[in-house]
Amino acid sequence: HEGKWLTEPEKLLKQTKRFWDAGWNLHTHVNGDKGLDVVLGITEKLAPRNGQDIVMEHLGYSTEAQNRRIGEMGLYVSAQPNYIRILGDTYAKTGLGPDRAAQMNRLGSLERKGVPLGLHSDFNMAPIDPLYLAWVASNRITLDGNAKAPKERLSLDKALRAVTIEAAQVIGLDAMVGSIATGKKADFTVLDKDPYVVGAAKLRDVKVQGVLFEGRWFPAK
Template sequence: MSPEEFREAFEAFHSAGVLVHVHCNGDQTTQLFLDTLEAILTAHPRPDHRHTCTHSQMSTTAQYKRMATLGACANIFANHIWAWGDQHMDITVGPDRARRMNAAATALRHGVPISLHSDTPVTPLGPLHTMKHAVTRLTVSGRVMGEAERISAQQALEAVTLGGAYMLKMDHEIGSLEAGKFADMAVLSQDPLEVPAEEIGTIHVYGTVVGGRHHTSNVPAPARAGTR
Protein backbone atom coordinates (compact mmCIF):
# COMPACT_ATOMS: atom_id res chain seq x y z
CA MET A 1 0.00 0.00 0.00
CA SER A 2 1.03 3.61 -0.38
CA PRO A 3 2.29 5.65 2.62
CA GLU A 4 -0.99 7.57 2.49
CA GLU A 5 -3.07 4.40 2.69
CA PHE A 6 -0.86 3.13 5.50
CA ARG A 7 -1.33 6.37 7.45
CA GLU A 8 -5.10 6.24 6.97
CA ALA A 9 -5.36 2.64 8.21
CA PHE A 10 -2.95 3.19 11.12
CA GLU A 11 -4.81 6.31 12.22
CA ALA A 12 -8.18 4.55 12.14
CA PHE A 13 -6.99 1.69 14.35
CA HIS A 14 -5.06 3.99 16.69
CA SER A 15 -8.07 6.27 17.15
CA ALA A 16 -10.23 3.24 17.94
CA GLY A 17 -7.85 2.20 20.73
CA VAL A 18 -6.57 -0.88 18.90
CA LEU A 19 -3.01 -2.20 19.21
CA VAL A 20 -1.12 -1.90 15.91
CA HIS A 21 1.71 -4.31 15.00
CA VAL A 22 3.50 -3.31 11.79
CA HIS A 23 5.55 -5.72 9.65
CA CYS A 24 8.96 -4.01 9.26
CA ASN A 25 11.89 -5.82 7.63
CA GLY A 26 14.02 -3.10 6.03
CA ASP A 27 15.18 0.06 7.77
CA GLN A 28 13.19 2.19 5.31
CA THR A 29 10.04 0.39 6.43
CA THR A 30 10.91 1.04 10.07
CA GLN A 31 11.40 4.70 9.17
CA LEU A 32 7.91 4.86 7.62
CA PHE A 33 6.46 3.21 10.74
CA LEU A 34 8.15 5.77 13.01
CA ASP A 35 7.29 8.80 10.87
CA THR A 36 3.67 7.70 10.71
CA LEU A 37 3.50 6.91 14.41
CA GLU A 38 4.92 10.33 15.34
CA ALA A 39 2.44 12.13 13.09
CA ILE A 40 -0.50 10.17 14.48
CA LEU A 41 0.54 10.66 18.10
CA THR A 42 0.88 14.39 17.46
CA ALA A 43 -2.64 14.53 16.04
CA HIS A 44 -4.17 11.98 18.43
CA PRO A 45 -2.17 11.67 21.68
CA ARG A 46 -2.61 8.29 23.32
CA PRO A 47 -0.50 7.36 26.34
CA ASP A 48 0.77 3.79 26.68
CA HIS A 49 -0.28 2.78 23.17
CA ARG A 50 2.36 -0.01 22.83
CA HIS A 51 2.27 -0.07 19.02
CA THR A 52 4.93 -2.50 17.82
CA CYS A 53 7.55 -2.78 15.09
CA THR A 54 7.34 -6.47 14.19
CA HIS A 55 10.44 -8.26 12.85
CA SER A 56 12.46 -5.02 13.20
CA GLN A 57 15.19 -6.78 11.27
CA MET A 58 17.22 -3.82 9.95
CA SER A 59 16.21 -1.17 12.49
CA THR A 60 19.15 1.14 13.25
CA THR A 61 20.42 2.50 16.55
CA ALA A 62 18.87 5.90 15.78
CA GLN A 63 15.55 4.22 15.04
CA TYR A 64 15.60 2.32 18.33
CA LYS A 65 16.25 5.60 20.16
CA ARG A 66 13.23 7.05 18.41
CA MET A 67 11.08 3.99 19.21
CA ALA A 68 11.85 4.53 22.89
CA THR A 69 10.92 8.21 22.65
CA LEU A 70 7.62 7.40 20.92
CA GLY A 71 6.73 4.55 23.31
CA ALA A 72 6.93 1.87 20.62
CA CYS A 73 7.91 -1.79 21.13
CA ALA A 74 9.95 -4.18 18.96
CA ASN A 75 9.02 -7.82 18.33
CA ILE A 76 12.31 -9.21 17.03
CA PHE A 77 12.65 -12.21 14.70
CA ALA A 78 15.51 -13.98 16.51
CA ASN A 79 15.11 -17.26 14.59
CA HIS A 80 16.06 -15.39 11.43
CA ILE A 81 19.68 -15.28 12.65
CA TRP A 82 19.96 -19.07 12.52
CA ALA A 83 17.76 -19.69 9.49
CA TRP A 84 19.23 -17.14 7.05
CA GLY A 85 22.21 -15.55 8.77
CA ASP A 86 24.75 -17.16 6.45
CA GLN A 87 22.85 -16.04 3.35
CA HIS A 88 22.59 -12.46 4.61
CA MET A 89 26.29 -12.25 5.46
CA ASP A 90 27.43 -13.82 2.18
CA ILE A 91 24.79 -12.84 -0.41
CA THR A 92 22.07 -10.31 0.43
CA VAL A 93 23.26 -7.43 2.65
CA GLY A 94 26.88 -8.30 3.48
CA PRO A 95 28.60 -8.90 6.82
CA ASP A 96 28.52 -5.33 8.15
CA ARG A 97 24.77 -4.84 7.82
CA ALA A 98 24.05 -8.45 8.77
CA ARG A 99 25.83 -8.02 12.10
CA ARG A 100 23.24 -5.47 13.22
CA MET A 101 20.17 -7.39 12.07
CA ASN A 102 17.62 -8.32 14.75
CA ALA A 103 19.47 -6.04 17.17
CA ALA A 104 17.92 -7.06 20.48
CA ALA A 105 20.81 -5.74 22.58
CA THR A 106 20.61 -2.29 20.98
CA ALA A 107 16.85 -2.18 21.53
CA LEU A 108 17.20 -3.02 25.22
CA ARG A 109 20.11 -0.64 25.69
CA HIS A 110 17.94 2.23 24.51
CA GLY A 111 14.91 1.25 26.58
CA VAL A 112 12.71 -0.34 23.90
CA PRO A 113 10.47 -3.14 25.26
CA ILE A 114 11.09 -6.28 23.20
CA SER A 115 9.72 -9.73 22.58
CA LEU A 116 11.20 -12.51 20.41
CA HIS A 117 9.36 -14.62 17.85
CA SER A 118 9.74 -17.41 15.30
CA ASP A 119 7.37 -16.10 12.58
CA THR A 120 5.89 -19.60 12.42
CA PRO A 121 5.41 -21.31 9.98
CA VAL A 122 8.41 -19.54 8.44
CA THR A 123 10.54 -21.15 11.17
CA PRO A 124 9.32 -23.67 13.75
CA LEU A 125 7.47 -22.48 16.83
CA GLY A 126 9.57 -23.05 19.97
CA PRO A 127 10.34 -20.30 22.51
CA LEU A 128 13.38 -22.14 23.90
CA HIS A 129 14.96 -22.31 20.45
CA THR A 130 14.14 -18.63 19.93
CA MET A 131 15.86 -17.82 23.22
CA LYS A 132 18.95 -19.75 22.14
CA HIS A 133 19.18 -17.86 18.84
CA ALA A 134 18.98 -14.47 20.56
CA VAL A 135 21.58 -15.45 23.15
CA THR A 136 24.10 -17.13 20.81
CA ARG A 137 23.39 -15.45 17.44
CA LEU A 138 24.85 -18.54 15.77
CA THR A 139 24.18 -19.27 12.10
CA VAL A 140 23.80 -22.75 10.60
CA SER A 141 27.48 -22.72 9.65
CA GLY A 142 28.48 -21.97 13.23
CA ARG A 143 29.43 -18.32 12.76
CA VAL A 144 28.34 -15.61 15.19
CA MET A 145 26.31 -12.93 13.40
CA GLY A 146 26.93 -9.79 15.43
CA GLU A 147 28.40 -10.70 18.80
CA ALA A 148 27.58 -7.24 20.19
CA GLU A 149 23.86 -7.93 19.70
CA ARG A 150 23.79 -11.03 21.90
CA ILE A 151 21.53 -10.75 24.94
CA SER A 152 21.63 -12.71 28.19
CA ALA A 153 19.52 -15.80 28.86
CA GLN A 154 17.62 -13.81 31.49
CA GLN A 155 16.79 -11.07 28.98
CA ALA A 156 15.74 -13.64 26.38
CA LEU A 157 13.52 -15.48 28.86
CA GLU A 158 11.80 -12.23 29.84
CA ALA A 159 11.33 -11.37 26.16
CA VAL A 160 9.53 -14.65 25.29
CA THR A 161 7.31 -14.48 28.37
CA LEU A 162 6.62 -11.10 29.94
CA GLY A 163 7.77 -9.23 26.83
CA GLY A 164 5.05 -10.69 24.64
CA ALA A 165 2.45 -10.19 27.35
CA TYR A 166 3.45 -6.53 27.69
CA MET A 167 3.00 -5.87 23.97
CA LEU A 168 -0.52 -7.31 24.10
CA LYS A 169 -1.33 -5.25 27.21
CA MET A 170 -1.86 -8.50 29.06
CA ASP A 171 1.13 -8.32 31.41
CA HIS A 172 -1.25 -7.80 34.34
CA GLU A 173 -2.70 -11.28 33.65
CA ILE A 174 0.02 -13.44 32.05
CA GLY A 175 3.76 -13.53 31.34
CA SER A 176 5.08 -14.24 34.83
CA LEU A 177 4.08 -16.21 37.91
CA GLU A 178 2.75 -13.62 40.35
CA ALA A 179 -0.16 -13.31 42.75
CA GLY A 180 -3.28 -12.28 40.87
CA LYS A 181 -2.17 -13.62 37.48
CA PHE A 182 -3.25 -16.78 35.69
CA ALA A 183 -1.23 -19.80 36.86
CA ASP A 184 -0.26 -20.83 33.32
CA MET A 185 3.21 -22.36 33.19
CA ALA A 186 5.58 -24.74 31.45
CA VAL A 187 7.42 -27.50 33.32
CA LEU A 188 10.98 -27.88 32.01
CA SER A 189 13.60 -30.56 32.55
CA GLN A 190 16.34 -27.95 33.14
CA ASP A 191 16.70 -24.29 34.08
CA PRO A 192 17.36 -22.27 30.89
CA LEU A 193 19.36 -19.80 32.98
CA GLU A 194 21.82 -22.47 34.10
CA VAL A 195 22.56 -24.60 31.02
CA PRO A 196 25.15 -23.57 28.37
CA ALA A 197 23.58 -21.12 25.93
CA GLU A 198 23.92 -23.53 22.99
CA GLU A 199 21.80 -26.10 24.87
CA ILE A 200 18.80 -23.91 25.75
CA GLY A 201 16.91 -25.11 22.68
CA THR A 202 17.30 -28.77 23.66
CA ILE A 203 15.64 -28.45 27.08
CA HIS A 204 12.76 -30.92 27.32
CA VAL A 205 9.27 -29.64 28.09
CA TYR A 206 7.58 -32.15 30.41
CA GLY A 207 4.24 -30.44 30.06
CA THR A 208 2.20 -27.31 30.66
CA VAL A 209 -0.48 -26.07 32.99
CA VAL A 210 -3.08 -23.92 31.24
CA GLY A 211 -6.40 -22.88 32.70
CA GLY A 212 -5.87 -25.15 35.68
CA ARG A 213 -5.42 -28.25 33.50
CA HIS A 214 -2.17 -30.18 33.18
CA HIS A 215 -1.10 -31.20 29.67
CA THR A 216 1.69 -33.76 29.35
CA SER A 217 4.15 -33.53 26.46
CA ASN A 218 3.87 -36.30 23.84
CA VAL A 219 7.56 -35.93 23.01
CA PRO A 220 9.72 -38.40 25.00
CA ALA A 221 12.37 -36.90 27.24
CA PRO A 222 15.94 -37.42 26.00
CA ALA A 223 17.96 -40.08 27.80
CA ARG A 224 20.49 -38.79 30.30
CA ALA A 225 23.90 -40.25 30.95
CA GLY A 226 23.78 -42.97 33.58
CA THR A 227 20.00 -43.46 33.34
CA ARG A 228 17.63 -45.63 31.34
Protein backbone atom coordinates (compact mmCIF):
# COMPACT_ATOMS: atom_id res chain seq x y z
CA HIS A 1 0.00 0.00 0.00
CA GLU A 2 3.02 2.32 0.25
CA GLY A 3 3.72 1.99 -3.45
CA LYS A 4 6.76 0.84 -5.37
CA TRP A 5 8.07 1.65 -8.81
CA LEU A 6 9.79 -0.53 -11.39
CA THR A 7 11.96 2.37 -12.62
CA GLU A 8 13.72 4.60 -10.12
CA PRO A 9 12.82 8.32 -10.50
CA GLU A 10 16.28 9.46 -11.64
CA LYS A 11 16.43 6.74 -14.30
CA LEU A 12 12.87 7.49 -15.38
CA LEU A 13 13.76 11.16 -15.83
CA LYS A 14 16.67 10.26 -18.13
CA GLN A 15 14.56 7.82 -20.15
CA THR A 16 11.68 10.29 -20.45
CA LYS A 17 13.89 13.14 -21.64
CA ARG A 18 15.63 10.87 -24.14
CA PHE A 19 12.40 9.86 -25.87
CA TRP A 20 10.81 13.31 -25.54
CA ASP A 21 13.81 15.04 -27.11
CA ALA A 22 13.72 12.48 -29.94
CA GLY A 23 10.15 13.56 -30.76
CA TRP A 24 8.21 10.62 -29.37
CA ASN A 25 4.84 10.74 -27.64
CA LEU A 26 5.02 9.49 -24.06
CA HIS A 27 2.79 6.80 -22.55
CA THR A 28 3.76 6.20 -18.92
CA HIS A 29 2.39 3.28 -16.91
CA VAL A 30 1.51 4.66 -13.46
CA ASN A 31 -0.93 3.27 -10.93
CA GLY A 32 -0.31 4.85 -7.53
CA ASP A 33 -0.40 8.42 -6.24
CA LYS A 34 3.23 8.34 -5.10
CA GLY A 35 4.37 7.24 -8.53
CA LEU A 36 2.09 9.77 -10.18
CA ASP A 37 3.73 12.58 -8.20
CA VAL A 38 7.07 11.48 -9.68
CA VAL A 39 5.71 11.26 -13.24
CA LEU A 40 3.99 14.65 -13.06
CA GLY A 41 7.14 16.21 -11.61
CA ILE A 42 9.19 14.83 -14.49
CA THR A 43 6.59 15.97 -17.03
CA GLU A 44 6.77 19.53 -15.71
CA LYS A 45 10.49 19.60 -16.52
CA LEU A 46 9.97 18.81 -20.22
CA ALA A 47 10.17 21.63 -22.74
CA PRO A 48 6.76 22.01 -24.46
CA ARG A 49 6.71 20.78 -28.06
CA ASN A 50 3.94 20.97 -30.64
CA GLY A 51 2.64 17.66 -31.88
CA GLN A 52 3.78 15.54 -28.93
CA ASP A 53 1.31 14.05 -26.47
CA ILE A 54 1.77 12.78 -22.94
CA VAL A 55 -0.54 10.00 -21.72
CA MET A 56 -0.93 8.54 -18.22
CA GLU A 57 -1.63 4.82 -18.65
CA HIS A 58 -3.89 2.93 -16.21
CA LEU A 59 -4.01 5.62 -13.47
CA GLY A 60 -5.49 3.21 -10.95
CA TYR A 61 -5.36 5.58 -7.98
CA SER A 62 -4.87 9.33 -8.10
CA THR A 63 -5.83 12.19 -5.83
CA GLU A 64 -8.16 15.05 -6.72
CA ALA A 65 -5.20 17.44 -6.63
CA GLN A 66 -3.24 15.25 -9.05
CA ASN A 67 -6.20 15.10 -11.43
CA ARG A 68 -6.30 18.89 -11.34
CA ARG A 69 -2.61 18.98 -12.31
CA ILE A 70 -3.28 16.55 -15.17
CA GLY A 71 -6.01 18.85 -16.48
CA GLU A 72 -3.94 22.01 -16.10
CA MET A 73 -0.97 20.39 -17.87
CA GLY A 74 -3.08 19.30 -20.83
CA LEU A 75 -2.26 15.60 -20.44
CA TYR A 76 -4.27 12.62 -21.68
CA VAL A 77 -5.33 9.56 -19.70
CA SER A 78 -5.75 5.99 -20.91
CA ALA A 79 -7.61 4.36 -18.03
CA GLN A 80 -8.34 0.77 -17.07
CA PRO A 81 -11.77 1.04 -15.37
CA ASN A 82 -11.79 -2.58 -14.25
CA TYR A 83 -9.75 -1.68 -11.17
CA ILE A 84 -12.90 -0.52 -9.40
CA ARG A 85 -14.93 -3.46 -10.70
CA ILE A 86 -12.43 -6.23 -9.93
CA LEU A 87 -10.46 -4.82 -7.02
CA GLY A 88 -12.74 -2.27 -5.34
CA ASP A 89 -13.97 -4.62 -2.61
CA THR A 90 -10.72 -6.57 -2.23
CA TYR A 91 -8.53 -3.49 -1.84
CA ALA A 92 -11.03 -2.10 0.67
CA LYS A 93 -10.23 -5.07 2.93
CA THR A 94 -6.50 -5.36 2.20
CA GLY A 95 -4.18 -2.64 0.95
CA LEU A 96 -5.78 0.73 0.25
CA GLY A 97 -8.56 0.58 2.84
CA PRO A 98 -12.26 1.28 2.21
CA ASP A 99 -12.04 5.03 1.58
CA ARG A 100 -9.18 5.06 -0.92
CA ALA A 101 -10.28 1.81 -2.58
CA ALA A 102 -13.66 3.36 -3.34
CA GLN A 103 -11.87 6.26 -5.07
CA MET A 104 -9.91 4.18 -7.59
CA ASN A 105 -10.48 5.27 -11.19
CA ARG A 106 -11.43 8.91 -10.47
CA LEU A 107 -12.74 9.24 -13.99
CA GLY A 108 -15.64 11.52 -13.12
CA SER A 109 -13.10 13.94 -11.71
CA LEU A 110 -11.12 13.81 -14.96
CA GLU A 111 -14.29 14.44 -16.97
CA ARG A 112 -15.12 17.52 -14.91
CA LYS A 113 -11.63 18.83 -15.62
CA GLY A 114 -11.98 18.34 -19.38
CA VAL A 115 -9.23 15.69 -19.66
CA PRO A 116 -9.30 13.67 -22.92
CA LEU A 117 -9.81 10.10 -21.81
CA GLY A 118 -9.64 6.68 -23.38
CA LEU A 119 -10.63 3.35 -21.85
CA HIS A 120 -8.56 0.23 -22.43
CA SER A 121 -8.99 -3.39 -21.37
CA ASP A 122 -5.33 -4.22 -20.63
CA PHE A 123 -5.99 -7.54 -22.34
CA ASN A 124 -5.53 -10.29 -21.22
CA MET A 125 -6.20 -8.85 -17.76
CA ALA A 126 -9.77 -8.04 -18.82
CA PRO A 127 -12.04 -8.77 -21.82
CA ILE A 128 -11.67 -6.80 -25.05
CA ASP A 129 -15.17 -5.34 -24.83
CA PRO A 130 -15.46 -1.54 -25.23
CA LEU A 131 -19.14 -1.37 -24.24
CA TYR A 132 -18.40 -3.36 -21.09
CA LEU A 133 -15.59 -0.93 -20.23
CA ALA A 134 -17.96 1.98 -20.79
CA TRP A 135 -20.55 0.28 -18.56
CA VAL A 136 -18.01 -0.20 -15.74
CA ALA A 137 -16.82 3.41 -15.96
CA SER A 138 -20.34 4.85 -15.98
CA ASN A 139 -21.73 2.64 -13.18
CA ARG A 140 -18.80 1.75 -10.87
CA ILE A 141 -20.32 -1.47 -9.56
CA THR A 142 -17.99 -4.08 -8.07
CA LEU A 143 -18.16 -7.82 -8.68
CA ASP A 144 -20.02 -8.13 -5.35
CA GLY A 145 -22.61 -5.61 -6.55
CA ASN A 146 -21.45 -2.63 -4.48
CA ALA A 147 -21.61 0.86 -5.98
CA LYS A 148 -18.41 2.81 -5.31
CA ALA A 149 -18.01 6.62 -5.29
CA PRO A 150 -20.90 7.49 -7.63
CA LYS A 151 -19.51 11.01 -8.16
CA GLU A 152 -16.61 9.36 -10.00
CA ARG A 153 -18.87 7.79 -12.61
CA LEU A 154 -18.40 8.91 -16.19
CA SER A 155 -21.42 10.41 -17.90
CA LEU A 156 -22.91 8.20 -20.61
CA ASP A 157 -21.69 10.53 -23.34
CA LYS A 158 -18.13 10.71 -21.97
CA ALA A 159 -18.00 6.92 -21.53
CA LEU A 160 -18.95 6.42 -25.19
CA ARG A 161 -16.47 9.07 -26.30
CA ALA A 162 -13.82 7.26 -24.26
CA VAL A 163 -14.19 4.17 -26.47
CA THR A 164 -14.45 6.13 -29.73
CA ILE A 165 -13.17 9.63 -30.52
CA GLU A 166 -11.23 10.26 -27.30
CA ALA A 167 -9.70 6.79 -27.42
CA ALA A 168 -8.49 7.73 -30.91
CA GLN A 169 -7.07 10.98 -29.53
CA VAL A 170 -5.12 9.11 -26.88
CA ILE A 171 -3.36 6.97 -29.50
CA GLY A 172 -2.90 9.86 -31.91
CA LEU A 173 -5.22 8.54 -34.64
CA ASP A 174 -8.17 10.91 -34.27
CA ALA A 175 -7.45 12.44 -37.69
CA MET A 176 -8.18 9.01 -39.19
CA VAL A 177 -10.70 7.19 -36.97
CA GLY A 178 -12.86 7.64 -33.88
CA SER A 179 -15.75 9.55 -35.44
CA ILE A 180 -17.59 9.81 -38.73
CA ALA A 181 -16.32 12.90 -40.53
CA THR A 182 -15.21 14.01 -43.98
CA GLY A 183 -11.70 12.79 -44.70
CA LYS A 184 -11.71 10.02 -42.12
CA LYS A 185 -12.06 6.29 -42.66
CA ALA A 186 -15.74 5.33 -42.73
CA ASP A 187 -15.24 2.62 -40.09
CA PHE A 188 -18.13 2.14 -37.69
CA THR A 189 -19.98 -0.36 -35.53
CA VAL A 190 -23.65 -1.31 -35.87
CA LEU A 191 -25.37 -2.00 -32.55
CA ASP A 192 -28.70 -3.69 -31.83
CA LYS A 193 -29.79 -0.87 -29.50
CA ASP A 194 -29.13 2.86 -29.17
CA PRO A 195 -26.92 3.38 -26.08
CA TYR A 196 -28.47 6.80 -25.52
CA VAL A 197 -31.91 5.18 -25.34
CA VAL A 198 -31.09 2.22 -23.07
CA GLY A 199 -28.88 4.34 -20.79
CA ALA A 200 -25.67 3.73 -18.86
CA ALA A 201 -27.11 0.97 -16.67
CA LYS A 202 -27.72 -1.31 -19.68
CA LEU A 203 -24.63 -0.57 -21.76
CA ARG A 204 -23.16 -4.01 -21.23
CA ASP A 205 -26.35 -5.57 -22.66
CA VAL A 206 -25.99 -3.80 -26.03
CA LYS A 207 -24.89 -6.25 -28.72
CA VAL A 208 -22.67 -5.62 -31.74
CA GLN A 209 -24.39 -6.70 -34.96
CA GLY A 210 -21.33 -6.08 -37.10
CA VAL A 211 -18.74 -3.57 -38.24
CA LEU A 212 -17.97 -1.74 -41.44
CA PHE A 213 -14.19 -1.76 -41.78
CA GLU A 214 -12.36 -0.21 -44.72
CA GLY A 215 -15.49 -0.48 -46.86
CA ARG A 216 -16.26 -4.12 -46.07
CA TRP A 217 -19.11 -5.43 -43.91
CA PHE A 218 -18.23 -7.95 -41.22
CA PRO A 219 -21.27 -9.38 -39.40
CA ALA A 220 -20.86 -10.44 -35.77
CA LYS A 221 -20.78 -14.16 -35.22
